[in-house]
Amino acid sequence: MPILETIGLEKRFGGIVAAQNVNLAIEQGARHALIGPNGAGKTTVVNLLTGVLKPTAGRIVLEGRDITALEPHQRVRLGMARTFQINQLFLDLTPLETIGLAVSERVGSGGDWWRLVGSKAAVTDEIVEIVERFRLADVMHERTAILPYGKQRLLEIALAFACRPRVLLLDEPAAGVPEAERQELLATIAALPADVTVLLIEHDMDLVFSFADCISVLVNGSLFVDGPPEDIARDPRVKAVYLGEELDA
């Protein structure tokens, strides 16, 4: 059974249909990529999956449970986390505090008002472990706003990872990352634990084909085709869509 699936997912904004009859099925442990030309609706799908947008029709099922009506923070509790295409970080906080937030929240002590931050050793250990894993130890006490972009991007992913999700949605993780810092980023993504299911949205085809074991193609808000990378790579219709040639029905 797929760990995450959408059934007939649809989102309309007035007269505009951003997503239509999207039926995704993502297998447990998969490295699933969602690709498509600009404006195809990929980020809309992620926003729908995470609860930032409410669908006008359809359902979303996570590990057999219908989560369509749940708020974003509730979905995080159930094991789904995401990163944003444009970094959404807490600019005045340090990486340590940022990751600390996610970990505290997850273990249920995010709302403790009588304790000091850092007084739970187990939590601190985990925070530091994540900081190390994402190579942020040297900047962990700096304000996020002054970090170089590559480090911010790493923090973006580290933050989602700190939620220990069962399903991780990465929205164009390599976007805007300078060449020099790319390798670090890609290595980090490749090193993600095998039991975490990853849904990757990307434009960078090299990354997609080297990383994914299943690819879905989204065009004009509808699911065009999906399957293993070899099939997608050979599919002439996919090439046509990307090159803008006319499609036959």
Added chain:
Amino acid sequence: MTAVAALSEDVSTYLARRARWSPLEIAFWVFAFATIWLFPGKYLILKDTAILALFALSLDLILGFAGILSLGQAAFFGFAGYFTGLAAKYGVINEPVVALVLAGVVAATLGFVTSFLVLRGSDLTRLMVTLGVSLMLGEVANRYSDITGGADGLQGVTIAPILGVFRFDLYGHNGYVYCLIVLFVCFVIARRIVYSPFGLSLRAVKGNSLRASAVGIPVNGRLVAIYTVSAAFAGMAGALLTQTTAFCSLDVFSIDRSADLLLVLIIGGTGYLYGGLIGAVIYRFMQDYISTLTPQYWQFWIGLMLVGIVLVGRERIGGWNEALRAAISRFFARFVSRSATLGAAAPDGG
């Protein structure tokens, strides 16, 4: 010890040290309590300052830490003020400390019930709604003037001695000590909250509420919680005013009071807890000074100050503020070996 474990211990130490009371903070409070003996003739103005400081602290909690723009703290101030006055007048509650705590609870309840109003909408909406609630309560107080005394104010209030022992005397000595102690206790609670995981999550919500919810933080729940706490503090400030003056009138709900509060926080800075306290001291003494110069028109100078502060730039003033604090901290650090300072210890640069 592995590298990670060593780093973890370093981090724990760092965090613990950061939250420790810095020498500057300790000096501040020592001086504050010393004023009881240092300025015996000034109890009334000092007491006013303490109450204003607590009131400003309540706004700092929601504005400086959670980013909620509100002109309606006067609602809780006045609501609890009248509650305290009426409870004392009709002999329902005869001990001030009990009345104070109950007033806090009552104000917190009002805060909780109205909190949903500040969760949605833009800054302007929040301003309007909070102001509206505050003015509305003023109208209600006016309507039931047979109970509240209307425009004349609540008459015939007598306050029993604190804990049955300390009478409110004419010079205001006991009143001031009382207010100062309440301020200190509330401050300690606020400080604890600010350095806690809850306080950290508030700063996250203020900084980026979209990401906060994407990380599992129940944004609305946290906002409601801090709004309720802030209402309790504002309510206790109102109760203190009623108890120390044995009087309560409609101007507790006025726009003036909320505007003064904003000015206090602008002068002192938001987001590091001491802003309300320092701002209250400066504001109150300045008001006193200007009133002796131009008794009727001091509002003009307050207005001019507001305009001036905004034109110069709050960030610049905030910057001077921080630079000043940092300089004082460095000065102090030379005498004491601990490195946590008032400036650096602040969770938010303000």
Added chain:
Amino acid sequence: MLTILFDGIAYGMLLFVLACGLSVTLGLMNFINLAHGAFAMAGGYCSVILVNRMGVPFALGLPIAFLVTALLGGVFERTLYVHVYARSHLDQVLFTIGLVFMSVAGVDYVMGSSQQFVRIPEALQGQFNVFGIGMGKYRLLIIVICGLLTIALQLMLSKTRFGSRLRAAVDDQRVARGLGINVGAVFGITFAFGSGLAGLGGALGAEILGLDPTFPLKYMIYFLIVVTVGGTSSITGPFLASILLGIGDVAGKYYVPKLGAFVIYAIMIVVLILRPQGLFARSAAR
């Protein structure tokens, strides 16, 4: 009861003329100008000085009040307000509250704190009795003038080039600039005009609303209610909101006198809970 309706409509239209400048300012520059009431007060006092002390006829006093306040608005905008446009809402609120305090104290100093009345010409005093409804002549004049103004505003907005530039700038400032529209000039003119309208409203309304130095503080909340309930993306929104509030306030004060303004505060809160962008606003991302 119809008299109440009539009075309410008159009051509402007056509120509209007073508040529409604020609505456009907020919609155009996303600027919260709490000092708008001060311009209205200026118009009122201007009229008092002209009509009472200088013997200028009432009919002439109104347009002069408009012009003087418009000029005042223009000057303030260029010298003070420009510096605060890019600031946060908190800064704008503080700045304009500061201006209000200064104007209130200033007027108190210069004109004294007692309420002032404009000497209304004989012809406008008293009532008509039409179908059993007592229509105050003065209130009728208000309805006529404000009605004409509203129609003129709507026409100007939709039919003139300036109107389309204004609408473009309100809709999307950056794009408007990119099209070569001088948004700064548009705003300056609009601000001056809006302040002038406020001044005219103040002059017209002195009789009904009461004119004293605390006018800006007393009525600030009313204008803000009109703007938040009516939204900022049209003329009709604030217009309908003003009428609603005018009738609500008059009816409320008549039927439940001691609760006074409670009724309109309650209406405002209810509306804002249900629709945070206001009753009539488009739900555009702002």
